[in-house]
Amino acid sequence: MGNFSSEVEKAFDNLSEIRRGKLDLRWMYANPSGWNSRARPRDERGLTLEDVNAVGTYGVVPERGGTHGSMAPRGCEVPPQTPSLGCYDLNDKSLVWADNVAKLYEEAVARQWSSARDVPWGELTPQPEDLERAMCQVCTNLSEVEFIAGDMPAKWLWHINHDFHEVKCFLATQIMDEARHLEVFRKRALANGGGLLAASPGSEELLRLIIEAPDYTVASALMHILGEGFVLTLFRNGEMFALTPVEKKIFRLCMQDEARHVAYGTMHLKYFLERHPEREGEIHEILRQGEEATFSLNLNRENAEARAILAGGGLDHIEEGIEKVRYLFMKQIQEYLHRLKVAGIDRSSRLAIPVELPL
Numbered sequence: 001m002g003n004f005s006s007e008v009e010k011a012f013d014n015l016s017e018i019r020r021g022k023l024d025l026r027w028m029y030a031n032p033s034g035w036n037s038r039a040r041p042r043d044e045r046g047l048t049l050e051d052v053n054a055v056g057t058y059g060v061v062p063e064r065g066g067t068h069g070s071m072a073p074r075g076c077e078v079p080p081q082t083p084s085l086g087c088y089d090l091n092d093k094s095l096v097w098a099d100n101v102a103k104l105y106e107e108a109v110a111r112q113w114s115s116a117r118d119v120p121w122g123e124l125t126p127q128p129e130d131l132e133r134a135m136c137q138v139c140t141n142l143s144e145v146e147f148i149a150g151d152m153p154a155k156w157l158w159h160i161n162h163d164f165h166e167v168k169c170f171l172a173t174q175i176m177d178e179a180r181h182l183e184v185f186r187k188r189a190l191a192n193g194g195g196l197l198a199a200s201p202g203s204e205e206l207l208r209l210i211i212e213a214p215d216y217t218v219a220s221a222l223m224h225i226l227g228e229g230f231v232l233t234l235f236r237n238g239e240m241f242a243l244t245p246v247e248k249k250i251f252r253l254c255m256q257d258e259a260r261h262v263a264y265g266t267m268h269l270k271y272f273l274e275r276h277p278e279r280e281g282e283i284h285e286i287l288r289q290g291e292e293a294t295f296s297l298n299l300n301r302e303n304a305e306a307r308a309i310l311a312g313g314g315l316d317h318i319e320e321g322i323e324k325v326r327y328l329f330m331k332q333i334q335e336y337l338h339r340l341k342v343a344g345i346d347r348s349s350r351l352a353i354p355v356e357l358p359l
């Protein structure tokens with residue numbers, strides 16, 4: 001045999017023992033209490049994570065993730081010589097968990113869509129120049145902010161202990177969702193005679209706050225509840241900005257995805273605060289900063305003008321558009337405060353920004 005490392009030589013030894021019929025087979029009888037599992041689908045959704053969690057102790061999610069520090073899947077036997085990889089530092093369930101996370105993962109997988117196939121691109125029609133330019137600006141900005149929504153879960157995902165695989169799976173779907181969002185708005189900008197317009201220097205402050213947030217829960221409160229909450233309300237009112245069936249469909253499809261991200265963030269903050277009430281002040285402080293940054297993002301020239309032109313139906317009707325944007329802002333604030341209340345935080349008297357835009 002050639003010059004191989006001892007590791008490779010050991011693998012050869014294993015192979016030759018197996019060939020000679022000297023089998024180990026101890027693995028066959030590992031984890032006896034986890035044997036005899038018969039997970040069954042409970043409904044038409046098929047065999048879900050929750051169905052599998054209903055079997056034996058496989059659904060018992062520990063408060064503190066496995067201290068072995070390996071990638072061993074929850075519920076298996078972990079041999080004592082399994083090396084710790086030393087890179088998982090989100091080991092407390094309260095730091096990442098939400099009670100709806102397994103369900104949201106299944107919903108995400110079932111509702112994936114394709115921006116290439118599921119948007120009726122053939123129904124785009126030529127638009128007056130002011131409206132096309134406004135749409136392209138809105139799409140440029142949405143594409144810009146969608147990047148953070150993928151980067152934030154990507155930044156934290158690999159820190160999370162594998163015993164919380166439901167959270168990891170869900171965040172993986174979010175990363176895919178956000179990839180689709182950033183490219184669907186890019187496609188719309190390039191599909192109807194226009195193109196990308198200007199990036200928003202004013203948006204970057206909020207995005208920086210999210211990516212540099214000191215821990216996962218703070219980042220999640222900022223992004224899943226505040227940032228994506230505002231975007232969800234915008235998509236929910238997408239009719240206000242849509243020019244053709246194409247934008248209507250895009251907003252509707254993105255809205256379904258955003259609703260999941262916001263639902264996870266809201267329930268995660270609730271789970272976290274129930275266990276760490278002493279951290280409420282810290283969450284208030286980051287939300288205060290986030291509110292100010294969101295306010296300036298919403299009202300910077302390129303976003304506010306483009307949205308008002310679309311909502312009003314053209315430059316000549318911008319006054320009407322501003323009225324509609326005011327209404328949207330009011331809804332954004334109301335829904336934001338409501339979600340926080342569900343999570344256990346009352347910011348109604350502490351908001352750092354007005355509840356209504358001044359006339």
Ligand SMILES: [Fe+2]
Binds near residue numbers: 146149177258
């Ligand atoms: Fe998104």
Ligand SMILES: [Fe+2]
Binds near residue numbers: 258261
């Ligand atoms: Fe999102």
